[in-house]
Amino acid sequence: MSAVLNDGCLIHHSVCILGLMNHDMYVCSACGAGYPLDSLAFRCSCGGLLETADFKPVFPPAGSYKNERSVFRYAQAMPPFAGMERAWADAWKRVSMGEGLTPLVPLSSEYSRAFVKVEYASPTLSFKDRGAAVLVAAALAAGARHLIQDSSGNAGAAVAAYAARAGLTCDVYVPAGTSPHKVAQIEAYGARAVLVPGTREDTAAAALEAATAGAAQGSVFYASHVYNPLFYQGTKTYVYELWEALDGSLPDTLYLPLGNGTLVLGAYYAIQDLASLGLIDRYPKVIAVQAEGCAPVQLAFHNGADRVEPVANTGTAAEGIAIAAPMRGSQVLEALRRLGGEVVTAPEAGLTNARHRVAACGFHIETTSAATFAAFFERAALGMDEGLVVLPLCGSGLKSSLR
Ligand SMILES: Cc1ncc(COP(=O)(O)O)c(C=O)c1O
Ligand SMILES: [Zn+2]
Structure with missing residues (x-):
């Protein structure tokens, strides 16, 4: 069952930086020190991980942003692009290749309430x-x-x-x-x-x-997708897009792959934004999927731990989620618990079959992406009704080995 929102159940940041370039854009999660964005810092001098400072997002897109056909459609909801100096807008206009805004289509007639988001339709063939x-x-x-x-x-x-x-x-x-x-x-x-x-x-x-x-x-x-918190400002657009595509609502269940957690954390921040803007009244159920051979977050989640201890990777074909020591593990645990989510493992023996089943629906995905579907097929076979479900086609099948 999805968790119901209430005050105080969301992670709050502590510093307001709306629109001011000289204010600190990053805040150390360990000691609270602030860093301007143009410092090129990737972590605090104390060794702590940096987070983006608090920010009031503008969403849904307003004005000319409504016509933007890339993730920067949501630039008004992303520090540091909203309300910033010209150089920042110039930078995204130069860099963007129309990423995001991916199709949302039914998986197959067999699963009438399961939809896939075609993430490999982005320029480099993955959600990254x-x-x-x-x-x-x-x-x-x-x-x-x-x-x-x-x-x-x-x-x-x-x-x-x-x-x-x-x-x-x-x-x-x-x-x-x-x-x-x-x-x-x-x-x-x-x-x-x-x-x-x-x-x-x-x-x-x-x-x-x-x-x-x-x-x-x-x-x-x-440019680390693990150290640098701006990466999550990009991945959160996955959920913003769902909200727009579903006419102002979110699916009942979101299946998400989980290695370092860039999509899980991005989704969490977007859900947090939508809740703080009063645009949703309950959380979707988030099912985070790890590989059977490398599942440190699943282990910590089920043990009720606050920290993720490294595990030995005993081998998995899902190379993209084989992260034995996820650096933002505590944050991922906290986010999933606050959402009322779950962490499950995908059966290793089911990866190839899941990949073929998804291909039979017309979608050629890489083995890592098949892990999410292996978990979904397993739960569906048990008769679990998860309502309207969305699964991402995270990476193209052209990326992994031939069979
Ligand atoms: C295809 C694919 N799916 C899922 C993931 C998992 O993303 P994350 O490690 O950010 O959780 C990756 C990461 O590389 C990936 O390449
Ligand atoms: Zn610090």
């Missing part, structure tokens, strides 16, 4: 374009010249594409075992793909080292 467009536009406006990114492949490809469009150089760190299609895509945009042996966490450590060294040079920006 939503966050990358926002992040790279901000980097450009803040004066960055060189970007560093680390990812399981899709966020790296997205940042590489937007960096190319912005005229910025880019190094993308990926695990050595990443799908060759994703590596080729990153290189096609002119970025340098740095293949790191070992785990996804080893890749993150290598990128962090490079970003820390680069920060001393002044024009290097760590």
Whole structure:
């Protein structure tokens, strides 16, 4: 059952920065220190993660934004773009490639109340374009010249594409075992793909080292979808779009993939925005899906823990959600609990079958995206009625290996 809204059940930020460039745009979640956006900081000097400062969103889009055909349709709801200096608007206009505003279509006649959102219809064939467009536009406006990114492949490809469009150089760190299609895509945009042996966490450590060294040079920006909170300003547009497409309401149930949680957190922030604006009166049920072989958040959620302890990745074909030590794990737990959500695991043995079943409906998705459907099919087979359900087609099947 969906949680019902009440005062005090949402996470609130503490600083108001509406429209003022000189105010702090980022706030440290550990010590509360403020940072201006053009500092290119990717974390606080105390080591804490940065959050965007409090902001009153304008939603639904007003004025000329109503005609904008990209995620920047919601720029008035995104710090730092709303009410900012000209350079910021110029930056997103230069960088945007019409990402987002993806189709919402029925999955098949068999599942009459399940809809898919075709996220691979974005320019680099995954939902990561939503966050990358926002992040790279901000980097450009803040004066960055060189970007560093680390990812399981899709966020790296997205940042590489937007960096190319912005005229910025880019190094993308990926695990050595990443799908060759994703590596080729990153290189096609002119970025340098740095293949790191070992785990996804080893890749993150290598990128962090490079970003820390680069920060001393002044024009290097760590375009991390995990460290940089602006990424979530992009992913939250997924839920804004649903609200518009469903004529001012949200689905009963949202299935979302969960690795680091960029879509889960984005969805949470959007739901929080809609609630604070009085545009919804109950939360959708959020079902976050992890891979059976790498499910640290699911473990913590079910143990009632506040922190996510790292697990050993015992192997999964869903490479995009194989995050053994999610850095924003506590935030993801808190968001899911406040929404009255759930974390489930997708059966590893069901991934290929789910991918084929979705393809039989006309949608060719990558194996990571199939995990969300494997969980959905399993629960539907148990006869669970979850009302109007939306699942994202997060990444194109062209991105993963052939079979
Ligand atoms: C296709 C696909 N789906 C889902 C995810 C999960 O996103 P997150 O790690 O932000 O939770 C990713 C991440 O790379 C992905 O590439
Ligand atoms: Zn701090």
